[in-house]
Amino acid sequence: xxxxxxATILAAFALGAAPMAAAQxxxxxxxxxxxxxxxxxxxxxxxxxxxxxxxxxGAVLIDDQFAPLTEKITAAVAKVSEKPVRxxxxxxxxxxxxxxxxxxxxAGAVIVAHGKVRERMSTEQVQALFNxxxxxxxxxxxxxxxxxxxxxxxxxxxxxDVFHVEPAHTDGDSIIHFVEANAFHMGxxxxxxxxxxxxxxxxxxxxxxxxAHDRILAMAKPDTKIMPGHGKLSNVAxxxxxxxxxxxxxxxxxTAIAAGKSADTLVAEKPLADLDEKWGKGFMNSERxxxxxxxxxxx
Ligand SMILES: [Zn+2]
Numbered sequence: 001x002x003x004x005x006x007a008t009i010l011a012a013f014a015l016g017a018a019p020m021a022a023a024q025x026x027x028x029x030x031x032x033x034x035x036x037x038x039x040x041x042x043x044x045x046x047x048x049x050x051x052x053x054x055x056x057x058g059a060v061l062i063d064d065q066f067a068p069l070t071e072k073i074t075a076a077v078a079k080v081s082e083k084p085v086r087x088x089x090x091x092x093x094x095x096x097x098x099x100x101x102x103x104x105x106x107a108g109a110v111i112v113a114h115g116k117v118r119e120r121m122s123t124e125q126v127q128a129l130f131n132x133x134x135x136x137x138x139x140x141x142x143x144x145x146x147x148x149x150x151x152x153x154x155x156x157x158x159x160x161d162v163f164h165v166e167p168a169h170t171d172g173d174s175i176i177h178f179v180e181a182n183a184f185h186m187g188x189x190x191x192x193x194x195x196x197x198x199x200x201x202x203x204x205x206x207x208x209x210x211x212a213h214d215r216i217l218a219m220a221k222p223d224t225k226i227m228p229g230h231g232k233l234s235n236v237a238x239x240x241x242x243x244x245x246x247x248x249x250x251x252x253x254x255t256a257i258a259a260g261k262s263a264d265t266l267v268a269e270k271p272l273a274d275l276d277e278k279w280g281k282g283f284m285n286s287e288r289x290x291x292x293x294x295x296x297x298x299x
Contacts, residue, residue: 019122023280026046029046031138032045033076036178036227036233038053038181038182039054039157040052040158040178040181040183042185042227043073045073045078046096047065047099048063048091048230049063049229050064052154053158054083055158056156057083057155059081060085060087060089061077061088061104062088063090063110063185064088064090064097064101064104064112067099073100073291084107085104085196086108086155087153088100088105088110089113089174091119091186091287092170092202094199097229098137100143102140102141104136105144106140106169110144111141111142112143112145114147114148114172114174115146116140116170116171117146118146119249120170120202121142121143122136122137125136125201128200129171129288136179137184147164149163150162152216158178159180160177161176162174162175162177163210165189166207167203167205167209168189168205169187169198169204170204172202174190177219180227182209186216186226186227187229188230189212190213190216190228190273192238194229194231194282195280195284195286195289196284196289197284198296200266200295200296206293209246210246213243215240216239220257222236223235226238226239234294249275253266253271256271266290266294267290273285273286
């Protein structure tokens with residue numbers, strides 16, 4: 001069934017250029033460092049947002065973007081940390097979050113991730129959403145420490161709770177809670193300011209995305225900072241607004257499926273027209289989202 005859904009979506013997107021799969025140059029990318037809390041930073045460059053915890057016990061990096069950016073990223077870390085990167089935690093397997101693993105692992109960092117991250121990085125992956133096949137990663141890029149439900153790191157006077165959530169963006173997503181710093185890194189279970197990216201070829205599901213939003217909203221305090229996988233550093237109000245959008249979108253697509261509408265019919269009806277202006281301007285436009293959700297919610 002997954003294969004058939006993937007083939008359907010592949011056919012739908014085969015003629016459209018996937019910007020994220022286009023040849024990328026990293027020469028002009030600058031890593032920008034933003035303070036999140038005591039010893040905690042969010043770094044942006046190209047690819048997924050990075051989280052960073054620094055202190056006397058060594059730096060912990062959440063995700064590591066693309067391999068050609070490792071030098072720039074370590075230089076940015078060195079500006080706020082006397083110690084090198086000791087741990088890298090991958091929020092999920094995608095290359096814009098794990099591309100620096102091999103470099104950082106060889107430099108001595110311990111790579112930590114959910115078991116599915118290691119599993120998917122170990123073998124060739126077909127990503128229907130981006131119309132591409134991703135080869136297996138070299139052994140040196142694979143997570144060395146894996147877990148199934150979660151684990152906790154204790155260093156720099158901070159507690160980092162890393163926990164797996166039910167399939168959302170992929171089936172191997174983790175969220176990181178910076179307990180003392182009152183912050184979360186949600187990986188791609190949360191994209192700030194745009195429609196969600198659900199990699200159904202990798203086991204992602206909209207229901208899990210909504211559940212992840214609800215879970216963090218239940219854990220957060222009013223002033224908790226939230227690092228999204230993509231988009232600007234965020235907060236509880238924006239996370240709640242995004243959660244409400246996800247529920248609205250889900251309900252509309254489910255209603256259409258219950259009425260027997262095909263994906264083509266639904267796309268033609270533009271069921272998200274009132275939301276597109278705010279959420280649908282990026283890669284994940286209205287048509288892409290509707291096609292993915294029609295497949296996802298029909299299962
Ligand atoms: Zn991703």
